[in-house]
Amino acid sequence: MIASIAAQRLHNQGITQTADRQAADVVAWLGAVQAQEYPAARWALALRMPEGTTDAAIERAIDDGRILRTHVMRPTWHFVTPADVRWMLQLTAPRVHRAMAYYRRQHGLETSVLTRATAAFERALGDGQCRTRAELGNQLERAGSLTKAAKGIPLALLTIYAELEGVICSGPRRGKQLTYALLADRAPRAPRLSRDEALANLTGRYFTSHGPATIRDFVWWSGLTVADARRGLEINRVPHALVDGRTYWTLGGATAGRTRPKTVDLLPVYDEYLVAYRDRDAVPHKASAIGSGPRQGVAFQHSLVIAGQIAGTWKAVRNAAGVRIDVIPLRRLTGPERRALARTAARYGRFLGLPVSLSIA
Numbered sequence: 001m002i003a004s005i006a007a008q009r010l011h012n013q014g015i016t017q018t019a020d021r022q023a024a025d026v027v028a029w030l031g032a033v034q035a036q037e038y039p040a041a042r043w044a045l046a047l048r049m050p051e052g053t054t055d056a057a058i059e060r061a062i063d064d065g066r067i068l069r070t071h072v073m074r075p076t077w078h079f080v081t082p083a084d085v086r087w088m089l090q091l092t093a094p095r096v097h098r099a100m101a102y103y104r105r106q107h108g109l110e111t112s113v114l115t116r117a118t119a120a121f122e123r124a125l126g127d128g129q130c131r132t133r134a135e136l137g138n139q140l141e142r143a144g145s146l147t148k149a150a151k152g153i154p155l156a157l158l159t160i161y162a163e164l165e166g167v168i169c170s171g172p173r174r175g176k177q178l179t180y181a182l183l184a185d186r187a188p189r190a191p192r193l194s195r196d197e198a199l200a201n202l203t204g205r206y207f208t209s210h211g212p213a214t215i216r217d218f219v220w221w222s223g224l225t226v227a228d229a230r231r232g233l234e235i236n237r238v239p240h241a242l243v244d245g246r247t248y249w250t251l252g253g254a255t256a257g258r259t260r261p262k263t264v265d266l267l268p269v270y271d272e273y274l275v276a277y278r279d280r281d282a283v284p285h286k287a288s289a290i291g292s293g294p295r296q297g298v299a300f301q302h303s304l305v306i307a308g309q310i311a312g313t314w315k316a317v318r319n320a321a322g323v324r325i326d327v328i329p330l331r332r333l334t335g336p337e338r339r340a341l342a343r344t345a346a347r348y349g350r351f352l353g354l355p356v357s358l359s360i361a
Contacts, residue, residue, distance in 0.1 A: 002244060005212050005282040006308030012209055012250070013273055014048035015265060021049050023061040027079045031205035032088065034275055035069050036077040038178075040268035040302070045079070046351050047265065055351055062170065065186045069170035069178075071163045074223045075099060082187035084201075086166065091198040093164040095223045100160065107154045109161075117146055117158040118167050122182065130171035130179040133159060196235060199224075203232025204251055210276050211250030212241070220278035246279060264340035265305045266314055266325070266348060274303060274310075283309060304329060306337060316348070322355030323348075329360065 010016040014026060026048045027033055035041035039055075042062075046053040061067050065082060072078045072088055075096040080088060104114070117140060124131055124139040131139075133155060140150040140158075149158055159180065162168045171181030183190075193201065206218050215229045222229075233240075233249060240249040267273055274283065304312035304327055312329035325345045333341065342358055349356025 002282050003308070005243065005248060008212055008250065009210065009273060009282070010308050012211060014209075015273060016263075019050075022066075023049065023053075023058045024066040024081050027067055028081045028084065029205075030209045030272055031080075031084070031202060032072060033079040033272055034076060034270045035079045037269050038069070038077075040270065041077075041079060043268045043348070043351060044271045047267070047271075051347055052350060054353060056353070059173070063172040065172075065181075068183075068186055070168075070183075071096065071160045073221070075160065075164075082190055084190075085169065085183065085187050086190035087193040087198045088202065089164065089166050090192060091195065091202060092223055093166075095225075096164055097161075099223070100157065100164075103153075104157055104161070107149075107157060109149060109154060109157055113146065113149060114158065114161050116143070117149060118162040118165055120146065121159070121162050121168055121180070125168060125180060125182045125185075128181075128185055130174065130181045132174070132177050132179050136180060196231075199228055199232045200235040203229065203238070204236045206276075207233070207236070207238050207249050207251040210272065212243075212248035212282075213250070213277060214246055214248060214279045216278040217276065221276045244281065246281060263307045264337055264344050266341075266344050267303045267305050269300060269302050271303070273305070285310065304341070306333075318354075321357070323352060324357045324359060327358065327360045333360065 007016075014021065014029065021029070023045045026045050033041060033044060042055055042058045045058055046055070058067075062069065067079050068082060068085055069077055069079055070085065072080055072085070073092050073096065120139050120143055121136055124136060136159065137150040137155045140146040140155070149155060159168065166183050168180045169183045169186055171179035171186070173179065202222060202224075203218065206221060207213060210217070210221070215226060215233070218224075218229045218232075219226055236251055238249045238251045240247050242248075274285065277283070301313045302315055303310050304314050311331060311333075312327060314325055314327045317324045317326060325348065327341065338360065341360070345356055345358045
């Protein structure tokens with residue numbers, strides 16, 4: 001039964017079930033996609049889209065504002081759609097603000113500093129302007145009293161605060177630099193919902209796209225409370241089943257489409273399949289064969305996943321010939337698994353638009 005949960009998650013997340021999805025469709029289906037590792041997060045979207053999807057196509061969707069990258073849950077960067085960003089922030093931002101309060105106090109960022117900095121960002125981004133974080137820091141330096149918060153961690157905390165307040169979000173790239181823009185410009189028609197409507201929406205999205213999952217899983221993913229989770233499940237009337245002593249909830253599932261025959265995947269670090277769950281009976285996060293320290297587990301590295309289970313780690317190394325994928329399996333791979341891995345590696349090369357080679361330790 002545990003193996004069937006992993007298979008259902010792969011299907012519902014769109015990894016083994018393909019459909020004609022655009023990048024924004026994937027983000028909307030999942031609700032939000034963790035995205036602090038920006039290039040890896042783009043590959044996470046491509047894995048859930050038709051084969052042949054390129055990194056450049058996903059970058060265009062982000063530059064055009066069809067996908068926004070902002071702080072909305074836990075806290076960390078997430079991809080969200082313009083249609084979802086307002087109601088989601090209304091629901092999740094108060095909890096994230098409480099989580100960030102300690103760090104703001106550590107850096108002397110009192111409420112008056114937060115509000116003045118947010119107002120300065122809003123002025124700097126007026127008239128459709130897009131600016132880098134460093135340029136926003138320059139605006140604070142001009143304000144005089146905010147000079148000490150114009151760089152480093154204090155500046156990062158101030159931009160996160162402004163994101164959570166619904167004032168700024170990601171803008172288009174400028175060369176290789178990421179920028180900020182006004183949320184009002186990037187999502188001018190973003191709807192607002194009542195709290196129950198927002199809770200029902202987020203809970204429904206999660207247990208449809210990530211299910212089967214536990215209440216602890218949703219609480220971890222969303223940053224909301226157990227009471228919120230139970231209320232959302234109640235509103236959606238989500239069915240549940242007891243499997244090996246745990247209660248798993250799932251609502252609907254992926255729409256009809258062709259199931260991919262392959263069972264070998266190169267999942268990026270912080271992929272939703274790995275990071276969106278607190279209870280790990282279905283997909284255990286074993287200790288990695290490489291690395292050391294408290295973040296050694298494969299959840300914090302690119303993961304080789306076979307039949308829904310973690311089977312090793314991988315990394316991509318750029319070189320003069322293109323890109324080399326180095327795979328370190330946790331067990332010996334079979335011949336069919338090696339061939340499926342080679343096909344997946346080739347898909348990654350097409351995603352990047354580069355020749356690819358594969359090395360298996």
